[in-house]
Amino acid sequence: MTFNLFLQHLTNGVSLGSLYALIAIGYTMVYGILRLINFAHGDIFMMAVYFSFFGVATFGMPWYVSFVVAIILTCFLGMLVERAAYKPLRESPKVNILVSAIGASFLLQNLAVVVFGGRPKAFPTVNLFQQVMTIGAVSLQRLTLIIPVASLTLLFGLLFLINNTKSGMAMRAVSKDHETARLMGVDVNRTITLTFGIGSALAAIGGIMWGMKFPQINPAMGIMPGLKCFIAAVIGGIGNITGAVLGGFILGVGEIMIVAMLPSLTGYRDAFAFILLIVILLFKPTGIMGEKISEKV
């Protein structure tokens, strides 16, 4: 493989990794605060893509309006799912809330099939982003560069929020211990809702960029990315935001590079994430940046 081709693949990998990172953040934040795998997260990502699609296609909004509206709607959707499917089960055995999460995921998917139609649609093209540029010997869409930049910016913004604001501190407190946080005057419910809102908004942004990069959209499009992004969060250390981003990049770059270097393995592309997951769970279950949580007997 020529160096230029390698660079091309690498850029694609980084771009894909950034998208994974944005979605993975949502998983890791929710897990940190509720010890719950939000199975519905991938489908929320899918909904965001459809919201922005309909904004442009059906309501004729200009893309920047549609995108913002979609992000806000998705944000609310995420918070709604939390209130309806997770909050009532907070005191129940873990199994029930996991089942609820799976149910919510399938409900969203199937609602999407019914409401949006099962056949794939074409995401609107935005010339500003999708214009092809050439840097040196590498030609790529402007989007491919914007994605990592946007992701990292959002990451730093989020880290600032978590570490330097009162709400952020509330999130950290709740992720350590609900009861103690409540006793310290933290509105636990509001904090949890906020966490879901932020995670969903980030997934929405990721979704919109995904739609622009991979314009064919369908109701099942959130399943694989959803699974992979959770795996990314686990690899990075579940509960750790920086870890989630790291995991996202590892997964994105790894996936692209492996297929690039071993084209015969293209069919196994999705398996890469799962194999990596199992390796991590066996050798370092707490992930790259994770901490060990021991149970008191």
Add this chain to the structure above:
Amino acid sequence: MKRRDIILTSASILLLLVFINFASGNLDAYKVRILNLCAIYTVLGLSMNLINGFTGLFSLGHAGFMAVGAYTTAILTMSQVTKQQNFFLAPILPPLDKLNVPFLFALLIGGLLSAFVAFLIGAPALRLKGDYLAIATLGFSEIIRIVFTNTQRITNGALGLKSIPNTTNLWWSYGAAVITIAIMALLINSSYGKAFKAIREDEIAAESMGINLFKHKVLSFVIGAFFAGVGGGLLGSLMGTIDPLMFRFSFTFSILLIIVLGGMGSMTGTVIAAFIISSATELLRFLDQSINLGFVVIPGVSGLRMVVFSALLMIVVLFFRNGLMGTNEFSWDKIINLFQRKPLIKRRLGQ
């Protein structure tokens, strides 16, 4: 078992045999298909309930086991000619082309192969707890599916297998269901079954009472996988065609729905729920299709059926936490008590 119970159970089985005999000859193909599915989903539901409901392991990998069983049974029962027709892109790997065994052996081998795969998966995965186990088993299930999609010469890849001999009939499916119920009941009521339940109730206490957690989790996992494989084999033979897309996570979800609806600690619940869901899946098909009311045709909305099922799962888990039966099981005692209660009330009112 009490003498009375043995008589009642035998009588019921006899009744079942009579019914199957009648149904095989007299009911139309549509109804027979539903009945077959009820039995097969009973097997599948019980197999998953052993792992998830009784042993408390959150395993989401069931589709993988069903796939192994389905493909094994299919390949072992298809004739050489059928295989040649199927594997037109790349010929099937010898000696699989010539391998052909009677249905019973095909099912058992499918089950054993599933059990073996479960053993391989369980060794690493069962060291994990809770959510991590769920995701790991899901991961393995997906890996199996992806592998099946790519091993053109063994599974025919994405094309799947068609013209699988339709050996499954009511005798096979209900036979399997009855045997599964019997073995599960014997297992659950034995010392090992109680050890499984102990693990579900409190792992730490179970371990402190001398139960080797890993060994018992693997046992439960492997046995559950065996029956999942058998169920998968029966299903493949019933439908006549299988392909990797059938064995996505949504298949595991359907079985999960059954065991949650029935009550995860109850075999009786699983059986009842299997019947409800299998029937509903077929009967609710009309939701996906157009309804012709004569004066107006309500257009079908594809996917509405699955929306109903998803909503059903949510409702059960949010409002009926323990499903239909909770952890209660069927017993002749309870049925008899049910019938004896009414006269008692009448007597009291009369006084």
Add this chain to the structure above:
Amino acid sequence: MTILKTDKITMKFGGLTAVKEFSLELNQNEIVALIGPNGAGKTTAFNMITGVYRPTSGKIIYNGQSIDGLKPDAITRLGLARTFQNIRLFKELSVLDNVFIANHLHLKSNIFEAIFRLPRYRREEKEKLQKSEFLIEKLGLKDFIKEKSSSLPYGLQRRLEIARALATNPQILLLDEPAAGMNPKETDDLTAFIKEIRDEFNLTIFMIEHHMHLVMGISDRIYVLDHGVTIAQGNPYEIQNDPRVIEAYLGVSEDAEN
């Protein structure tokens, strides 16, 4: 004869040392108590001995065999059984099942023999059933034998935990606060009961307790833990008069102030 010995076992959780160099000796048929203020590390010591935690350093030797690092089920199989401070019964299961399950570790039949009820399994099952019923009756739980264990009143749940532990056929029984939540009368009954089972089942008993009546009443020896450190050990009389113990429980004693 010393059957259990811990040699300076230490438990560190990250930067926190929960138990520091705890050295214990249990002799056959003794009743030994472990006391100390809340948070002193008593249950942690228990957890190290029973294999729930692996000691950060130190050795545990049982009947001449090193057991530190073994898993709890292996240790139970060797003859150490325990009850829990916060009751850990198998909630959804009946009283009988709770005790019966504790027999499982001695089952020789494999799973096939069990499923198909082959003769060896049937024999073993009958024997274990009889033993479980015997223990349940002995602990005064006969009336509740088919009841769900979580439906029992608190005091009976504690007794069920003991019955369950006894079903594992232990040589050493570790009781974690067996008298918790009991009134004085119940505590007296328990005191007599512990002596009785020690004699009848040839046990050695190691218990964590706060009820001083019970502790001083039946213990042969007592160890006192405070903030993870062993501050005293000896017979009840010695402990009762040890100023360090008094200080740990009540603060500085009046005598010292003068």
